[in-house]
Amino acid sequence: MSEFYSVALTFFPVFVLLTVPLGLGLTALIFRGASADAPGGIDIKSALAPLIGLAALVIVLGAAVQLGLDASALVYFAVAAAGAGLLVLGLIKSRPAFVFKDLAVTLIVAFFGYLVLISPLLVEGRFAVLGYETNIDPVFHMIIPEYIDTQGYQFPEEFEGGFEQAAMDKLVGQGYPDAWHHFLLLAQKVYGLRAYYLFNMAIAFFGSFVAFGVYAWGRAGGLGRGWSAAAAAIGTVGYLQMSYAFQGFAPQVAVTPLLYGALVSLYQALVKGERRFLIVV
Numbered sequence: 262m263s264e265f266y267s268v269a270l271t272f273f274p275v276f277v278l279l280t281v282p283l284g285l286g287l288t289a290l291i292f293r294g295a296s297a298d299a300p301g302g303i304d305i306k307s308a309l310a311p312l313i314g315l316a317a318l319v320i321v322l323g324a325a326v327q328l329g330l331d332a333s334a335l336v337y338f339a340v341a342a343a344g345a346g347l348l349v350l351g352l353i354k355s356r357p358a359f360v361f362k363d364l365a366v367t368l369i370v371a372f373f374g375y376l377v378l379i380s381p382l383l384v385e386g387r388f389a390v391l392g393y394e395t396n397i398d399p400v401f402h403m404i405i406p407e408y409i410d411t412q413g414y415q416f417p418e419e420f421e422g423g424f425e426q427a428a429m430d431k432l433v434g435q436g437y438p439d440a441w442h443h444f445l446l447l448a449q450k451v452y453g454l455r456a457y458y459l460f461n462m463a464i465a466f467f468g469s470f471v472a473f474g475v476y477a478w479g480r481a482g483g484l485g486r487g488w489s490a491a492a493a494a495i496g497t498v499g500y501l502q503m504s505y506a507f508q509g510f511a512p513q514v515a516v517t518p519l520l521y522g523a524l525v526s527l528y529q530a531l532v533k534g535e536r537r538f539l540i541v542v
Contacts (some may be wrong), residue, residue, distance in 0.1 A: 272462040284314020286346030307363040308477040312522035322443040371472040374497030378465035392508035399509035403456040406446035467515040474521025
């Protein structure tokens, strides 16, 4: 197997292992002691757990980098966070009994979405950046994590354009949200590759997590497991999602699954009366 396929086909499971355990631990902590028939069924909580884990991972990565943690230590930091999630899951005796069938179904659908979102690369069998000829944003999104990797958040008072100016303009001049870039930086450290090689895989990973939010919406609306999974599959590879992913609009794709998760959690809190979902929001 070529290096491309070994990276492309392992990216999703590797980062699932770094997000789902953390999400399960946090979900167990938030909903500890909740009865099985509480508003917002356990199937919904099970489906949202990976999204909670992804959001938490992005938050802790951002905090670690901003506090000066060396980028080379991010992998150990992420593994420790996932391990802490499993530890919490094991320690909480009154944790909800997760419906792992719902979790398994959504993971399969999400992996399907991930493969579709990188399908042009899979067909070509090589690393590339989709949409580069129609959108120059990927240049900035690849520069930022590499700048943080080498310079951290130390910006010179004077610079002569190029690499430094691009990062400075986005992060300081525009106040650009940088959580997505921390995730890409983590991917660089996991695989030992530059951002160029992992850019679209990171986009696809975030995009695939739409499956969890759509599935949770289906279950919240009374749909069965099969119909919810079908809706999740369609939502994950819908036109808007694919068009943004194929043009390299990374942050826009990255925020979508978190928005779905926040909305369904808000619905469960305000309409169904399970106030603990507000913590998720």
